[in-house]
Amino acid sequence: MSVKHPIISITGSSGAGTTTVKKAFEDIFRREKVKPAVIEGDSFHRYNRVEMKQMIEHADREGKTLSHFGPEANLFDKLEELFRVYSQTGMGNRRYYLHNEAEAEPYGQAPGTFTDWAPLPENTDLLFYEGLHGGVVTKDANVAQWVDLLIGVVPSVNLEWIQKISRDVKERGYSPEAVTHTILRRMPDYVNCVTPQFSRTHINFQRVPLVDTSNPFIAREIPSADESLVVIRFNKYRQQDYPYLLTMVHDSFMSRPNTLVIPGGKMGFAMQVIFTPILHEMMEKRQRELRY
Numbered sequence: 001m002s003v004k005h006p007i008i009s010i011t012g013s014s015g016a017g018t019t020t021v022k023k024a025f026e027d028i029f030r031r032e033k034v035k036p037a038v039i040e041g042d043s044f045h046r047y048n049r050v051e052m053k054q055m056i057e058h059a060d061r062e063g064k065t066l067s068h069f070g071p072e073a074n075l076f077d078k079l080e081e082l083f084r085v086y087s088q089t090g091m092g093n094r095r096y097y098l099h100n101e102a103e104a105e106p107y108g109q110a111p112g113t114f115t116d117w118a119p120l121p122e123n124t125d126l127l128f129y130e131g132l133h134g135g136v137v138t139k140d141a142n143v144a145q146w147v148d149l150l151i152g153v154v155p156s157v158n159l160e161w162i163q164k165i166s167r168d169v170k171e172r173g174y175s176p177e178a179v180t181h182t183i184l185r186r187m188p189d190y191v192n193c194v195t196p197q198f199s200r201t202h203i204n205f206q207r208v209p210l211v212d213t214s215n216p217f218i219a220r221e222i223p224s225a226d227e228s229l230v231v232i233r234f235n236k237y238r239q240q241d242y243p244y245l246l247t248m249v250h251d252s253f254m255s256r257p258n259t260l261v262i263p264g265g266k267m268g269f270a271m272q273v274i275f276t277p278i279l280h281e282m283m284e285k286r287q288r289e290l291r292y
Helices: 020-032 049-061 076-089 103-109 157-170 176-199 242-248 264-291
Strands: 007-011 036-040 124-130 151-154 202-208 228-234 253-256 259-261
Touching: 007 020, 007 076, 020 036, 020 124, 020 151, 020 264, 076 124, 151 176, 151 253, 157 176, 157 202, 228 264, 242 253, 242 259, 242 264, 259 264
Parallel strands: 007 124, 007 151, 036 124, 151 202
Antiparallel strands: 202 228, 228 259, 253 259
C-alpha cells in the first residue's frame, strides 16, 4: 500500500457490474481532476485468443482444467510486480488485450492479441485496475497486499450464470451446452481464485435478483436492475455516515451494522456517494505526503 502512489482495484467476473463501477470512478476522476493509470485485467492473461483455445483443448484431452480464472492462464507474478513497482515509484509497465477489430486496427494487429509492454504515463495520481484478479492471492503471488482500496463486484452465482449464458449465446454465437461446459470447466478456478477475493475486499457490492433464478440454465431473460437489490458490505471502510447514505439513496436500508441494501437501479449513484469522499481523502493524504 502507498500514500504517494495509491492503487484502487475493482475485482469481479465478466457481467458482474464492474463496468458500472468503472463508469462511476471515471465520473469521480473527472470531477476531482484525478489522473489515473488505467489497467485492464485481460492484459495479464498468459495466452492470446488462439493460444488459449489450443491450451484448453490440450487440457481437456488430458482431463485437466484450464480457465482465465486460474493461475495457469494468467501472469499473476507480473500483475503483482506492477502493483509493487507502482506503489513504490508511481511507474510500471502495461500492455493491452485487443478484444475486437475496432481495438486492434490502430495497432495493425489481429483481435485477440496483446500489444507490446510499454511504460505507464508519468505523473499519474493513482493506479486503477479493473478485472478478474485485483485481489488475488496464490502460493506464488499476493496482489491484494498492494491495494489501497479493493472493491468487489459480484452477482449471486445463479445471476452470474444467467448473464454469461445470455451474453455468450446472443453475442458470441455459442450454444447453451457449450457455455454450460465452460462454466463447469472454470468452476475449480472460480472457487479457488475468484471467490476468496470477496473476503479481502474493503467494500463489496453483490447484486441479488428479486425474481426466480433457481434454474439459470433455462432462463431466457436477465433480471433487470429494477428486479434486483444490491447488498453493499463495508469491511475496511466501516466508519461510514450511514444516516447520510440512507438519506441519499432512496428506499435503502441497513441489514447489518456494516451492510447497506439498495435498489439495483441505484448502484451507480450509490457508488458516487460512497467513493467520492474516500477518493478525496486519498488525494489529500497524497498531496500532504508529496509536500514533505
